Amino acid sequence: xxxxxxxxxxxxxxxxxxxxxxxxxxxxxxxxxxxxxxxxxxxxxxxxxxxxxxxxxxxxxxxxxxxxxxxxxxxxxxxxxxxxxxxxxxxxxxxxxxxxxxxxxxxxxxxxxxxxxxxxxxxxxxxxxxxxxxxxxxxxxxxxxxxxxxxxxx
Amino acid sequence: xxxxxxxxxxxxxxxxxxxxxxxxxxxxxxxxxxxxxxxxxxxxxxxxxxxxxxxxxxxxxxxxxxxxxxxxxxxxxxxxxxxxxxxxxxxxxxxxxxxxxxxxxxxxxxxxxxxxxxxxxxxxxxxxxxxxxxxxxxxxxxxxxxxxxxxxxxxxxxxxxxxxxxxxxxxxxxxxxxxxxxxxxxxxxxxxxxxxxxxxxxxxxxxxxxxxxxxxxxxxxxxxxxxxxxxxxxxxxxxxxxxxxxxxxxxxxxxxxxxxxxxxxxxxxxxxxxxxxxxxxxxxxxxxxxxxxxxxxxxxxxxxxxxxxxxxxxxxxxxxxxxxxxxxxxxxxxxxxxxxxxxxxxxxxxxxxxxxxxxxxxxxxxxxxxxxxxxxxxxxxxxxxxxxxxxxxxxxxxxxxxxxxxxxxxxxxxxxxxxxxxxxxxxxxxxxxxxxxxxxxxxxxxxxxxxxxxxxxxxxxxxxxxxxxxxxxxxxxxxxxxxxxxxxxxxxxxxxxxxxxxxxxxxxxxxxxxxxxxxxxxxxxxxxxxxxxxxxxxxxxxxxxxxxxxxxxxxxxxxxxxxxxxxxxxxxxxxxxxxxxxxxxxxxxxxxxxxxxxxxxxxxxxxxxxxxxxxxxxxxxxxxxxxxxxxxxxxxxxxxxxxxxxxxxxxxxxxxxxxxxxxxxxxxxxxxxxxxxxxxxxxxxxxxxxxxxxxxxxxxxxxxxxxxxxxxxxxxxxxxxxxxxxxxxxxxxxxxx
Numbered sequence: 001x002x003x004x005x006x007x008x009x010x011x012x013x014x015x016x017x018x019x020x021x022x023x024x025x026x027x028x029x030x031x032x033x034x035x036x037x038x039x040x041x042x043x044x045x046x047x048x049x050x051x052x053x054x055x056x057x058x059x060x061x062x063x064x065x066x067x068x069x070x071x072x073x074x075x076x077x078x079x080x081x082x083x084x085x086x087x088x089x090x091x092x093x094x095x096x097x098x099x100x101x102x103x104x105x106x107x108x109x110x111x112x113x114x115x116x117x118x119x120x121x122x123x124x125x126x127x128x129x130x131x132x133x134x135x136x137x138x139x140x141x142x143x144x145x146x147x148x149x150x151x152x153x154x
Numbered sequence: 155x156x157x158x159x160x161x162x163x164x165x166x167x168x169x170x171x172x173x174x175x176x177x178x179x180x181x182x183x184x185x186x187x188x189x190x191x192x193x194x195x196x197x198x199x200x201x202x203x204x205x206x207x208x209x210x211x212x213x214x215x216x217x218x219x220x221x222x223x224x225x226x227x228x229x230x231x232x233x234x235x236x237x238x239x240x241x242x243x244x245x246x247x248x249x250x251x252x253x254x255x256x257x258x259x260x261x262x263x264x265x266x267x268x269x270x271x272x273x274x275x276x277x278x279x280x281x282x283x284x285x286x287x288x289x290x291x292x293x294x295x296x297x298x299x300x301x302x303x304x305x306x307x308x309x310x311x312x313x314x315x316x317x318x319x320x321x322x323x324x325x326x327x328x329x330x331x332x333x334x335x336x337x338x339x340x341x342x343x344x345x346x347x348x349x350x351x352x353x354x355x356x357x358x359x360x361x362x363x364x365x366x367x368x369x370x371x372x373x374x375x376x377x378x379x380x381x382x383x384x385x386x387x388x389x390x391x392x393x394x395x396x397x398x399x400x401x402x403x404x405x406x407x408x409x410x411x412x413x414x415x416x417x418x419x420x421x422x423x424x425x426x427x428x429x430x431x432x433x434x435x436x437x438x439x440x441x442x443x444x445x446x447x448x449x450x451x452x453x454x455x456x457x458x459x460x461x462x463x464x465x466x467x468x469x470x471x472x473x474x475x476x477x478x479x480x481x482x483x484x485x486x487x488x489x490x491x492x493x494x495x496x497x498x499x500x501x502x503x504x505x506x507x508x509x510x511x512x513x514x515x516x517x518x519x520x521x522x523x524x525x526x527x528x529x530x531x532x533x534x535x536x537x538x539x540x541x542x543x544x545x546x547x548x549x550x551x552x553x554x555x556x557x558x559x560x561x562x563x564x565x566x567x568x569x570x571x572x573x574x575x576x577x578x579x580x581x582x583x584x585x586x587x588x589x590x591x592x593x594x595x596x597x598x599x600x601x602x603x604x605x606x607x608x609x610x611x612x613x614x615x616x617x618x619x620x621x622x623x624x625x626x627x628x629x630x631x632x633x634x635x636x637x638x639x640x641x642x643x644x645x646x647x648x649x650x651x652x653x654x655x656x657x658x659x660x661x662x663x664x665x666x667x668x669x670x671x672x673x674x675x676x677x678x679x680x681x682x683x684x685x686x687x688x689x690x691x692x693x694x695x696x697x698x699x700x701x702x703x704x705x706x707x708x709x710x711x712x713x714x715x716x717x718x719x720x721x722x723x724x725x726x727x728x729x730x731x732x733x734x735x736x737x738x739x740x741x742x743x744x745x746x747x748x749x750x751x752x753x754x755x756x757x758x759x760x761x762x763x764x765x766x767x768x769x770x771x772x773x774x775x776x777x778x779x780x781x782x783x784x785x786x787x788x789x790x791x792x793x794x795x796x797x798x799x800x801x802x803x804x805x806x807x808x809x810x811x812x813x814x815x816x817x818x819x820x821x822x823x824x825x826x827x828x829x830x831x832x833x834x835x836x837x838x839x840x841x842x843x844x845x846x847x848x849x850x851x852x853x854x855x856x857x858x859x860x861x862x863x864x865x866x867x868x869x870x871x872x873x874x875x876x877x878x879x880x881x882x883x884x885x886x887x888x889x890x891x
Contacts, residue, residue, distance in 0.1 A: 002662045002665070003658050003659050003662045006658045006662070010655045010658070028654040029591040029606065029657040029660070030591065030654070030657055030658055031588050031591035031592040032661060032665060050512075051512050052500060100467070102466075103468055128665045128668065130665075131592075133654070
């Protein structure tokens with residue numbers, strides 16, 4: 001089941017870059033994030049998940065990657081504000097796709113933007129944090145998925 | 155009942171009154187005719203009386219004309235004629251009044267003129283007779299003398315003097331006649347009036363009677379109708395009163411019932427309501443429904459629209475289809491109810507303070523059929539969150555306990571030191587796996603070809619080693635988990651191309667092993683308290699120390715592993731271990747020695763050792779022997795162990811065939827036996843048709859080679875006589891020892 005959920009995020013990220021930047025996103029081998037995980041790459045956003053699942057979805061990318069991506073969205077003068085908005089948008093997009101796939105029980109919050117190189121990943125107890133490395137035009141980014149089936153869910 | 159009074163009224167009232175009314179009308183008609191006749195007679199009589207004076211004047215006038223004609227010597231024929239006619243008519247009238255006879259009225263109608271009998275009228279008539287006698291004598295004389303000569307007449311022709319005398323007389327009498335005629339006429343008029351009055355009296359009475367009777371009929375009818383209407387109204391009022399009382403009684407019963415229903419609907423802990431074919435919720439529902447659905451004003455809303463916001467898209471689609479089935483009268487209700495998808499459905503309500511509230515609702519349905527069609531559906535909904543959560547916790551608890559029990563049963567026989575070693579090994583292998591996966595190379599190399607395949611093989615080695623150690627300790631939970639992990643890895647290795655996201659199953663399996671390790675560590679902590687008293691009571695200090703040594707642990711694990719594998723594969727074995735030699739080599743590298751011996755033992759039992767009947771048939775003892783002994787230190791300073799089995803050894807032909815198919819050896823090549831034997835160390839190389847629980851993945855020899863040669867810098871020698879034995883010499887650098 002967890003593999004299916006991770007596939008949703010992989011497909012969502014791939015689709016996002018296919019739509020925005022004519023593809024080119026590739027995944028490295030996923031691994032388990034440590035506690036605490038210093039996975040931040042410059043700009044990060046987190047979306048809280050509640051409902052049938054609980055946890056957090058993170059997306060973190062380097063400034064260089066975001067600066068390269070922003071022109072694809074029509075932003076020719078990238079700055080930190082746009083970078084922060086973009087990581088929030090990407091996080092929101094992939095979380096929204098997951099909600100479409102996993103149904104109404106997958107409740108997503110609004111994205112919370114985190115600036116800076118460090119990223120303290122909060123992993124739920126008895127849960128793990130999957131790190132999905134994504135590379136686009138040599139630029140690194142990561143999707144971090146820390147989810148746990150809600151104890152309320154049968 | 156109602157016809158009898160009506161009949162009585164008809165017989166006793168309507169018919170007699172109608173008869174009397176008819177008689178009265180007849181009487182009125184009769185008297186009217188009499189009155190009309192009397193009036194006509196009176197008028198004609200008066201007309202005739204009025205003519206007396208007129209004829210008198212005519213007579214006088216005619217005599218004057220005759221006199222004038224005589225004087226002028228002109229014929230007076232016309233005047234004489236007119237005189238005669240007037241005299242005759244007047245005479246007739248006077249006689250009619252005297253004696254009564256038929257006469258002609260001025261308007262030409264012949265009628266019977268009654269003789270005058272009234273005294274006053276007679277007095278006038280007498281005077282008129284007297285006057286008329288005188289006038290008639292002179293008139294007759296004029297007519298007789300002036301008119302045509304009548305034969306045998308003795309009349310003497312008149313003279314001017316006689317005419318003058320006659321004229322004077324008539325003129326004088328004319329006035330008297332007019333006066334008497336006037337008096338006579340007045341009297342006749344009075345008499346006529348009296349007769350008319352005499353007739354009008356009874357006629358008026360009859361008219362009154364007829365009018366009364368005629369009015370009585372409709373009056374009575376109306377009265378009767380009013381009376382009947384009144385009676386009917388009274389009856390109706392009585393019936394209405396009874397109906398009202400009954401209605402009030404029923405209303406009271408209904409009110410009572412409604413009050414009870416209201417109480418039920420107010421207090422029932424379920425949402426109860428009706429929906430129509432469009433899903434519209436009826437006006438009446440239990441109070442709890444608003445609490446369950448967390449919405450006010452639910453009546454009139456569409457249940458599907460409410461659920462659309464609460465359910466997942468997939469579940470909502472199921473629900474829509476199910477609602478269609480509910481209202482499809484062609485489907486049997488029992489069958490439809492059996493497939494209810496909403497028995498314990500998860501819903502998520504927006505939380506006003508942020509986030510969502512996760513609940514579970516249980517819907518049940520019943521059809522309401524009218525005229526063969528499903529008119530509405532009764533819906534009962536309950537909040538079953540507590541029940542579902544309890545069931546979930548119970549299931550989770552049972553699963554967790556079952557899982558822990560499996561692990562517990564697996565580790566209870568394992569010495570704490572062995573368990574500790576195993577925990578460290580699993581931790582180490584999992585770390586190796588994660589570090590291997592963690593190396594992000596991104597687009598340049600991260601998702602591509604050989605690098606990913608090498609990562610996969612590294613992971614495979616770790617999992618296989620973990621599996622072998624788990625088997626040595628009979629930790630079946632880990633053994634099975636690792637075996638499943640290996641199956642995934644094997645599937646990936648067989649893919650022609652690999653990408654990074656293909657490793658999702660790898661990282662998820664790794665997480666599963668981590669969870670198992672967590673459970674194991676939790677149980678290990680709990681077992682510490684149990685084992686210490688047991689050890690203190692039943693195990694000698696030297697025995698415990700011996701068991702705690704790495705060599706002892708390796709030896710014990712190896713014996714157990716071989717015994718289990720032989721039992722599973724229906725083979726008979728014995729294990730001989732040179733404890734001293736093993737201790738010497740394993741003391742400083744226990745994990746390495748253990749891992750290598752485990753893989754060798756598993757391979758031997760799986761591939762080299764023959765089943766006992768085969769061995770006996772080949773002249774060998776039925777019991778196969780595996781042995782571990784020391785090797786002399788080499789000139790390079792390597793220390794070594796020899797692992798030997800007296801099985802069939804390497805099947806070089808099978809190895810070559812497999813190596814050729816894997817592309818390790820060219821079919822046209824002429825490899826030496828050593829070259830062929832070297833192929834068994836290739837990653838994933840196996841001659842087994844199907845992987846088994848103990849071997850066949852092709853990773854065991856790869857692990858040995860990697861650990862001994864690549865990682866430890868040692869060496870491996872194979873000594874083999876096919877059909878007789880196979881012996882591996884493992885050399886480890888002393889420097890690393």
